[in-house]
Amino acid sequence: MTMNRKPRTGFARALRQNQTDAEKRLWKHLRGRAFAGWKFRRQHPVGRYIADFACPECKLIIELDGGQHMAAHEADERRTSELNRLGYRVLRFWDNEMLANTQGVLDAIYEALNSSPQSSPQRGEEEADLNSSPLSGRG
Numbered sequence: 001m002t003m004n005r006k007p008r009t010g011f012a013r014a015l016r017q018n019q020t021d022a023e024k025r026l027w028k029h030l031r032g033r034a035f036a037g038w039k040f041r042r043q044h045p046v047g048r049y050i051a052d053f054a055c056p057e058c059k060l061i062i063e064l065d066g067g068q069h070m071a072a073h074e075a076d077e078r079r080t081s082e083l084n085r086l087g088y089r090v091l092r093f094w095d096n097e098m099l100a101n102t103q104g105v106l107d108a109i110y111e112a113l114n115s116s117p118q119s120s121p122q123r124g125e126e127e128a129d130l131n132s133s134p135l136s137g138r139g
Helices: 005-017 021-033 073-085 095-100 103-115 127-131
Strands: 042-044 049-055 062-064 090-095
Touching: 021 042, 021 095, 021 103, 049 073, 049 090, 062 073, 062 095, 073 090, 073 103, 073 127, 090 095, 090 103, 095 103
Parallel strands: 062 090
Antiparallel strands: 042 049, 049 062
16 A cells, blocks of 8 residues: 555554554653664654654664564565665564563664664764663663
């Protein structure tokens, strides 16, 4: 399904207003460049899809999947392939994984950011701040 910009933006806005508990928890850690200085957007249009969370600077998408995704495995694979073709890496986590193992999910995201070709935020962050994990003690 192809959408023009206006309806897709409105749909993304509606999704932001109806976040799951897992999305709320992850957003608490990602918003406002709080996560190692990276700028994340939630329910961000990318191509013909709306990514749960996206960091356009480092071309990383984070998807949180609920139980409905168990039946949609092939559709998720097609979506991931298309997002990869657009230059994005996609990390997928189950909602219950985010809720039960928040620190593990955050560590995996942090590792993906540090392995990115654009491995430092584009805002003049000091080197020392990027070398220490911002994640300890969170969860």
